[in-house]
Amino acid sequence: MTAEAYLSIYKKIWATVRHDIWKNIEDIKKKQRKEKLTTEEIGKINNDAHDKFESIRKEIYAGFMEEDDI
DSSP, rough: OOHHHHHHHHHHHHHHHHHHHHHHHHHHHHHHOOSSHHHHHHHHHHHHHHHTTHHHHHHHHHHHTOOSOO
């Protein structure tokens, strides 16, 4: 694997994590009809997204490597 491929994979992984965090924040704000969430709510969303890091990494890596499962 080249350095460029490795960086591409990790850029995609972190873009996915950021998107998941953003989407969860927007969904909760809409559901609760709030404009802002508390620091605790943001922290929980952040922790939940990072807990999924390994599964996101495996999925994206498998996609890049054209494998069914890693």
